[in-house]
Structures are given as structure tokens and as C-alpha cells.
Amino acid sequence: MVRSELIKRSPLRILEKAMGGSLGRGRIGVLASRKGVGKTACLVHIATDKLFQNQPVIHVSYSSRVDYIINRYEDIFREIAKKRNLESAVDVHDDIIKNRVIMNFKQDGRQVDQVLNSVRAMTEHGRFPAEVIIVDGFDFVNADFAEFHKFHDFAGQIGAEVWFSASLRGDEPIFDEWGFPEVLKPFDADIDVLITLGYKEDSIRLHLMKNGDKDVPGELSIRFDPKTMLIAE
């Protein structure tokens, strides 16, 4: 399969269809689940899909080591290339990784301002024209709305779409009666799209819980496959 066909046939097109298009510049999407369900892998799959489309990605990580994240990208690329029998896979790989930068921050004492300054330095001084920013490991439990809002402003300023992962921990209940994560409620105003991941009959299903002001379908027809670490139909 050639690259353009692979993009067309990605299961992420199903997600986009449900959302009425891609997340969009200046908007914020959040992928939320309990720990260990596969948020990071889903984010990396979304990022890899953007890379296939020639969109530069900055992957901001608060938790994992750089080599661990790079391995995640490598594994997911390998899986996709194998599954879709991608033509000239080595060349495609070399081409897309040029559009990916990983920025790792220690959460303790790292203020959002400092992180955003560094990301801005990467886009301006490093002339890296990021269209997508992935933020993995942001601590929603201890963060306040003002800090999160800075990301929203920043996304608008540089014209990038920003995807967060949110780890749902803390006291029960984790979700309210509508299935909205309690921990994310203080940030609701700035979250444009919310997708949750949860177990259902031995598989991990994706639920579109918020999509701007639009009606949402809830459970999607895509799932996360923990074997391949890919979002699948």
C-alpha cells in the first residue's frame, strides 16, 4: 500500500468522521482513561497519523524517558507498516521522523510557562513549524484551570491542535452519571474534544464524550488493540 492510501484507510478517519473533521488548529482534545489502558499508545498513533500527513508534531512528555517514547513511535510505525504492507517503508520512516520532536520535562517544579517557553523556542528559534502538539502525562489532578488555559491560548497563538492524555485516578466515583471524568470538570471550558477509553467485553472501546457544542455519539466503532497498541476498527 502506498502512503496516501494508508492515510485514507486509517481507522482514525472513523474518529474524524464522528468528530466532523480533524480536531482543528487552536483546539484542545483530551484522551482520558484509568492508568495503563493505552492513552499514550493512542496519542502516539494519532501523532503518527499526522506525521504520515506531513504535519510536524511536537511530543511533550512529563513522565516517560525519551528513548521509551521513541521506541513507542518505532513500534507503532512498524505495526502500521506491517499491517498495511507499506511500500518503501524505510524511506517513509526516514521522511516522517524529520517532522517529530520529543520534548521531555520533569513535572516537579516545571511551570506551564517554562514548558510553553521551551516549546515556543522550538517553533521559533528551532524553526520547527509544529501543527500538532501531543502532551502526555500532564497532571490534571494537581493543576488548576489557569495553567491549563495557557495551553489553550498557546494553541491558538501558534495555530496547532493539541492532544492531551489525562490519567483518571483519585477517589471513586471517577466518572459522573454522564460518563464525564470528575477530574476534568474544572477544565471543561477549555476542552474541545474529550475521548475516554474503557473496557467493554474484553476490549478497550473509545467513547467520544464531548465535541464542542455538537451532539456526541458516545461509544465509537473503533477500539484500542493492546496487542498491536493501535487504534483499530
Add this chain to the structure above:
Amino acid sequence: MFAEITRMRNIGISAHIDSGKTTLTERILFYTKKIHRIHEVRGRDGIGATMDSMELEKERGITITSAATHVSWKDHAINIIDTPGHVDFTIEVERALRVLDGAVLVLCSVGGVQSQSITVDRQLKRYHVPSIAFINKCDRIGADPFKVREQLVSKLDRNAVLLQIPIGLEDKHLGVADLVSMKAFYFEGEEGRDIRTADIPKELETEALKYREILLDAVSMFSDELMVAILEDHVTEDLIRDAVRRGTISLKLTPVLMGSAYRNKGVQPLLDAVLHYLPNPAEVKNTALDLDHPGQQIELDPDPSLPAVSLAFKLEDGPFGQLTYIRLYQGAIRKGDMLLNTRTGKTIKVGRLVRMHADRMEDISEACCGDIVALFGVDCASGDSFVHPSLNLTMTSIYVPDPVISLALEPVDNKASNNLAKALNRFTKEDPTLRTYVDPDSNQTIIQGMGELHLEVYIERMKREYKVEVETGKPQVAYREAISRKMEFDYVHKKQTGGSGQFGRVVGTVEPRPDGTNEFINEVKGGRIPKEYIPSCEKGFLAALKQGPLVGFPVVGVRVTLLDGQAHAVDSSDIAFRTAAKDALRGVLRKANPQILEPIMKVSVDGPTEFAGNIFATINQRRGMIVSSVEDGTYSRVDAEVPLSEMFGYATILRSLTQGKAEFTMEFLKYGKVPASIIENLMEELRERRKNE
């Protein structure tokens, strides 16, 4: 004699350049009574540290070549190799690691794990060298050994465990609290020679107990006995030491010690730790390659009564001739013994056998397996194996990377010209990553190496040690050519000009190989090309790959498959098929969409976070690709892939943009395609360059 090997340690001191390893080595030599006065690296007395034997190193405050030295500590013999920290000289580090059984990884308590520490760590892991960490400079402002231990875990993925905690930091750094004996050590008397043992200060008791708990928890997994003792509450120092030792030798644990070598604190406990936790030569498995049975490895036995096996890992030219440092793996060597150099096949007689202390030497009559000693006046190259004449073994060759940069040299006068040859002859024997040849077209001497600084240091050494003044050209990058398309070929070489003719037909395919190596596959069936001419075809193909179709650089990453052909009963010959193959390939390479490849370096830049923007900009301006940036407190590290051709003079630019606060390391990563946007100009420049050569 065999008992002695258990009382022997071969250790390296590996570190980042400014973490103070030379000062530490100096203190070790002082406490083990090898020297009588301490000299600082950039000392006011103008003498310089004892291990830094070369003038240039003294001047630059860095250590370039490693000198081996032998010391005694508490009834044990320790051979220490002082290793350079700069990545351009890592062949020295790699060689040292190859012959050592353990290492002390020195880290600065302020700078922590920096890019060079990461390089050194990678090398230690590659050679499976057990190591202990020493966090130095605890007297400096901003010292934080706890943070450095965390970095050992987070950045180097080591199971690092504190064996000590500091008693005071910065200007209040007085000593260390030992978590094994739960005692405080203070270093008093002249140059900290006298250790006063006391109870751990009251205010540190809780902290010491907390870290001892962590220590016991971490090391108990290496000893069931200790685990039981912890449960039954009768833990002894010996039980803890034994568990730490097991963990360290199995490469699953890194004990962490600390102090300030400059302030004479913590050095003696570090020496004790070397004895306690690093392996003796008999505890390390070493193998040799059997030259009679290619591919077969033979495990060496550290038994002095067996035939000798040793490796020459370091050459030095002194006023009395060439000094060859060897590591003995099996058997013993005595004065007058005969040894076989398995590379040259020549047998040598052991004349003088010496033990080295930096610049001084001691004559000895014999050396036993496990030891590191030096031979005098032996003509050999670094990496040669010396064995008992009854054996035909070679020690596994040390990994030698290909050079990536070259420089043309022009001696200023005739005298310089003669000495240049002498100097290069010695340097290339000492350092396998330095290569040299005379360009047949320009008649210029070309030296090749691993980086700008690598070559600069040799130019300096020529001047100082051989009085050779040379003019140098611009450093040139070693480009390569590659193809990007599979193509078929069918070529007939036919010549009929009187006498016997030449005839050979070759049919096959060429295609790119992603791993960058060349490969020849013969799939000719039914004797269409007689068997005896297949090697001729291979030689012809190889000859064609030496000069690429675009500018004439070697072609890499090509698979040639020979599928069919034709021979003539009279006119076919070795030369006919060689020519056919060479011309066939030359023709088809042109059509297979050839490309120029350039060396891409893995570059790591460390600096204060405030300069991150500047660092990003320098990488971007150099056609670099930023792979990642890691921010940890006020420091950040940027890892990038940058074409070597863009890295000339980077050190100066980086210094000026960051007020000298950032530093970088680089090493060869891969060959990558030159981007289309600059290919035309580059091709023009390269063709011009080759025309002028």
C-alpha cells in the same frame, strides 16, 4: 600465585571532562603512596597532575592518552587507567574498557549526568563493565548528590543506590556518613590522610536510617542470606557488602559513593569500595578467537600455569623506544619468554618487562594473568595479540569505527617532511581511528579521523613532539554514493585485437540495501559462467563500487546479484570477466538513480535552559534534525542529528552564543542522503575539489 589474582583489580576511571577525574586519580596515587606531593590539574606549581603525562594535556587541562599506573591498597594491587572524557578520543576509552574489569564512573555533584557521562555509560554497558559511581565536587556551590543519584536512575537507567550520604555540602562539606557501617568518616591531618571514624551526627541520624533502609531493600534481592538477616534483625556489614558486590558484578546495581577529591574527602572509602565491590580478574569471563577454527570462541582460564594469552591495548613512544601496554588474560609472562604476535606471525622475545607509574617505570621479572604491564621495545600495533607460540589465538578485536573526516597536510620544509612520516607512523599505530595515506593525484598526505578536534590534537602533537610544522587544508567530509533503484544489467565485454581475445558476459541486478553494506550474490546456474570466474566477477564488481558514478566516492549499500552470463572456451579469462563485471556495474550504477550520502553525526548539547532557544537555532541553521530535548531543572540537553559538514567550528559558535555555558559531544551515527536543495551546489564543489586534487 593463583591466590594473588583475587587481590588484583583493573579499573578505569571514566568520566565527563570537568568532573574532576584527574584530580581524583591524583589523590588515589597520593593515598596509595605512589606520589609524595599532590599537583592540581591546572596547578599553580606548573607541574600538572601526574597522570597527565603529555604537555598538551597539561596545557588544555584535559586528558588525551590514557596512562596506566599500578598502586597498592590494603594488600591489593590496583591497575588504574586514566581515560579521556572527550568523545573524539573515545577509542582510548573503548580500549581501556576492553581490558578492564571494573570502572569508577565519576560525576560532578553540580553538573550531574551530562552528555559525555551518557557516552561513557554507553561504552561501559557495551563492554559489560561493572561500575561504581563517585559523585565528586560535593564542596561546590549547588552540590546535590541526591539529584545526581536520581539522574543515574532516570538518565542512565541504572539501579543506583547510595552507600553514603554527605555530612554537609558546599563549603560545609565535612565528610561522609557510611550506610554500611553506620559510621561517620572525617578526613583530617595533612591532605586528609587520617580518617577519623565517629558516630553519625545526631541531625543526620534519621536521614541515614532512611537511606540505609533503601539500601538494604535494594541489595537484599542479591542475597537470600541478607534477606533472612534483615527479617531476623542481625544484619552485618559483611552481608551487606557481599550483596552489593554480587549486584555490582552482575551489572544490576551501581553503588554510589561521594566526596570531594579536591578537598581530600571520600577518596579512601572509594578505594575500599573498589576492593569490596569490583571484580577481580578471575571473576570476569574473557574469550579469545581461535584462528585455527574461524568463528570459534575459546574461554580463557586465569590460571598462571597455562600458556600465556595477552592483548596489546596501548602503545606509547618514550625516549627509550616503544612501550607496549599489555593485559594478560591467561598464563604468565617472564623475562626471556618467547611470544607470538598472531597478527604478524612474528615471534618476539620478552626483553624488559615493566610496571608503569604514569611517567616512571619499575622493572619486573614476571607478570601473572589478570595483570596489566608493559613490554619494552616491541614492534607492534595497538590491538595485537601476544600469545604463547603453541597457541593460535587472538583476542576479540576492539571495535574500530570508520573515519568520517579528512585533512590534507603539507609540511613546510624537507626536514618536517621526514619527521611527518615518523610521527604519522607512530600515531597510527597508537590510534586505529587515525588513518593516513598519500593522495596519488595531489601527492599530499591525508589524515583521516573521527572529528575536527581529534585531528587537531595530532597536528599539535606533531608540532610539539616531532617539531613538524604543517599547513593544513580545509577539513573534508568523507562522502559516499548510493543507488536508490533496482536495475538490471546485461553486459558483454569483447575484445579482439590480435593475439588471444577477451570475452565475458554478465547478467544480473543491482539494488539498494538499507543497512549500508555491500553484498554480492551468485545465482548463476548450469555453469553459464564457469565457477573459476565467479570470484573474478566479484572482484570486478568490487572495483566498480570503489568509485561512484556521480563524483567518484565509494558506493555503499548495494546488492549485486549475478544471475546469468556467457563464457568463451578460448577467449574467456579472469581479466575478461573482471573487466566485464566492472564495466557492467559502472554503467548500471549511473542508471540506478545514484545519490550522494554524507556522514550524519549524533550531537548532544548540554546547557542551561535559558539558552535552549539558541541551541535549537544552531542545530536548525546546520540542517540538523532535533530528535529530542530534555529539561531537568535549570539544565537541558538537546539531542540532534546533524550533517558533519555543518559542524565545523561549532564549538566556537556554541561557546559564544551561550557565554561558554553549553557544551556538546558528537559521534558518527550513519550515512544519510544529501537533501535535493543543496545537492547541485555540493556536486559542483565536490567535482571541483576532485579535479584539483
